Amino acid sequence: MAAFTLKINGQARQVDVDPNTPLLWAIRDGAGLTGTKYGCGVAQCGACTVYVDGQTVRSCSMPVSAIGTSEITTIEGLDSKEAKAVQAAWVALDVPQCGYCQSGQVMSATALLSVNPTPTDNDIDLAMNGNICRCATYVRIRAAIHGAAKSLEG
Template sequence: MTTTLKLNGQTHQVEAEPGTPLLWVIRDELKLTGTKFGCGVASCGACTVHLDGEPVRSCQTYVEDVDGAEITTIEGLETKVSQAVQAAWVELDVVQCGYCQSGQIMSAVGLLTENPKPTVEDIDDYMNGNACRCATYQRIRAAILRASDMMEA
């Protein structure tokens, strides 16, 4: 089956069987490896991408369901919000092993796009479901708050 993907601003024609997770098309067919495989059941968030601006788990989003949709991966983030999030991540040295961080960043950008001034409770609620094996949750939360402040400046 041929599917048209709009990925990071470029249009791609891909061949994939129905039921193929978007994650594998992004990684295996399009060779963008920033989006990670974590659990395969949409529980950990490592595979988070934006679909028409909304964070989704690409391991449970099927290629036939995204024909013509706008998909953004960690490699394609270029907004003011994403720049603030990435700068805050670096400033506060959030990353430990780094495996989950692309998914964490994609979710954080989704949160701050929707709610530029979240409370700690808003962050905890929105980021629930993004697992970090290294337990850097305090630094992630602090970086989201810092990114929010940076966006105001």
């Protein structure tokens, strides 16, 4: 075990875990932020998506010891205008079914709109490709991203 101070959502959080512990478990069990989900554990489903210094990362596959002083953002800390537009569009279109994958979907959709405010269907499919939804909400996800992009126009 070792003590790590993680910067999560703008706050310093002390976690006491094995250095090889995936960041996901440091966030969930160490910091008590359970919005980030465990799906596959092998970087294949996107349920555990967080930002590390603004970049999307599969937190199940990154050891906590690799984080250093990087800034971590989880679903609980999303507050950009893109994030608000995505969340509003998600509600308006009733995107989630079981909801399990949706934190990761929202994190990836927000990241996409932050770099590409007017994504095409193809852009969306490419950006969201690593986020699996076993309830197959893909059609609503795509529509909600377009809706969020429209609401951000002007």
